[in-house]
Amino acid sequence: MWKVKPPVSFPMETRYRPILENLVPPDPMSQFHLRRGSPEEEFPDLNRNPTWMGRILTPAMYSRQFNRCTHSGVIFDDVIRPGIEEPGDSSGLVSVGCVAGDAESYIVFCDFFDRVIEAYHGHKVTSQTPESDFNYNNLKGGEDLDGSYVLRCDITVVRGVEDFCFPTHCSRGERRQLLTLAGKALQRLERDQPGRLLSLEELDQEQQRELNLNRPSSSELRTGxxxxxxxxxxxxxxxxxxxxxxxxxxxxxxxxxTRHDANVTEAFKFTCENLLKLEEHYQELRHPFLWKQQLGWVTSSPADVGTGLRICVHLKLQHLPGHRRLRDVLKRLRICMDTTESSALYHVSNMATFGLSEVGLTQLVVDAVKLLVAMEKRLEGDQDIDELVPTQK
Structure with a gap:
């Protein structure tokens, strides 16, 4: 990879600029000598591949991406490898089936990534800057959810750091630099929010179980x-x-x-306050979080672009999970509901992270939870819920 950051003062710049420019490869792919066939010979077998990658990718699109490469060495086959090796099945939520090796992947392979993002999130990629709203005062009704049904809420935000490749492609040295950088940023966060940074080796079995830290899956090992x-x-x-x-x-x-109660507003407020502080600390260290003009915040997965925000509410339900209209209701609300180890406890969360602001996504989940609780109460009284079924969000 050719990368030069010139010093502030370079008096001989005029003389040496032609020499430096001649060192820049006109096409990064020319630096690689991969023994590959033609695009037609290399096109993957996408039969019975239910991922969005498998549905969208065509021989013509593959041919357009075939000879492209980012400056850190990400080629298109690196992008689609997860969906080829782990296609899953069509019974559950359809996965994106692809991953970005670095932030430049979203630019170099934009005609592919944009189509996947639009299909997965149900929102068109345009030239407009995505809306962002961290003002928790704009959230309505998140503090008065029924505690008899809402037992807990988790809010998760994912971020990528500028100047580093994503985990599927980063080097061992990059990963260690990222840890050092995180240590400095989190140390500054501790001025307002005391805590401690622990390596995985320092966590005991009980802590790992509480944090759901499992050994890497075969898919995570194969994709890097x-x-x-x-x-x-x-x-x-x-x-x-x-x-x-x-x-x-x-x-x-x-x-x-995490909050072990039904107050989503407080959880969202706490998340926003600490996220913005951490973002400021990373900016002070000259490595801001990754942002793209048309996509918003970007990370390794197209499933997290836009806001990178997931709101998960733990609901206690007995009757609604078995109702014939449930799948239709969830689709119209644009949320997903997953089972847990407990037969009566379910996780309700937003499906998309792109197309709505942070407040908008949280409001969507809050409104959906209220409606699901109202339906559960009706079913407890042997009443019908058809009139509560919403229109498509």
Missing amino acids: VARDWPDARAVWLSNDGRLVVWVNMDDHIRIRT
């Missing part, structure tokens, strides 16, 4: 996310247990706020 595990992986824990920051796990930074 878990290379050199557990080297340079760490978790920052606030002293009060409300805030957790994962470093170098599936993305550069993943932040989670």
Whole structure:
């Protein structure tokens, strides 16, 4: 990779500029000597591949991406590898089936990524800057959810850091630099939010179980996310247990706020306050979070672009999960509901992260939870819920 950051003063710049410019490869792909066939010979087998990558990719699109390469060496086959090796099935939520190796991937392979993002999030990519809103005062009704049904809420935000490749493609040295950078930023956060940064080796079995830290899956190992595990992986824990920051796990930074009650507004407020502080600390260290004009915040997965925000509410339900209209209701509300180890406890969260602001996504989940609770109460009284079924959001 050719990369030069010139000094502030370069008096001989005029004389040596032609020499430096001649060192820049006109096409990064020319620096690689891969023994590959033609695009027609290399096109993957996408039969019975239910991912959005498998549905969208055509021989013509593959041919257009075939000879492209980012400056850090990401080629298109690196992008689509997850969907080829782990296509999943069509019974659950359709996965994106692709991953970005670095932020430049979203530019070099934009005609592919934009189509995947539009299909997954149900929102068109335009030239307009995505709307952003961290003003928690604009959230309505998140503080009065029924505690008899809402037992807990988690809010997670994922961020990428500028000047570093994403976990699927980064080097061992980059990963260690990211950990050092995170340590400095989190140390500054501790002025307002006391906590401690622990490597995975320092966590005992009980802490790992509480944080749901499992050994890397076969998919994570094959796609490179878990290379050199557990080297340079760490978790920052606030002293009060409300805030957790994962470093170098599936993305550069993943932040989670947890509340063991029904107050989503307070959870969202706490998340916004600490996220904005952490963002400021990264900017002070000259490595801001990654932002793209048309996509918003970007990370390794197209499933997280825009806001990188997931709001998960833990709901206690008995009757609604078995109702014939449930799948239609969830689709119209644009949320998903997952089962847990408990037969009566379900996780309700937003499907998309792109197309709405942070407040808008949180409001969508709050409104959806209220409606699901209202439906559950009706079913408890042997009443019909058809008149409560919403129109498509």
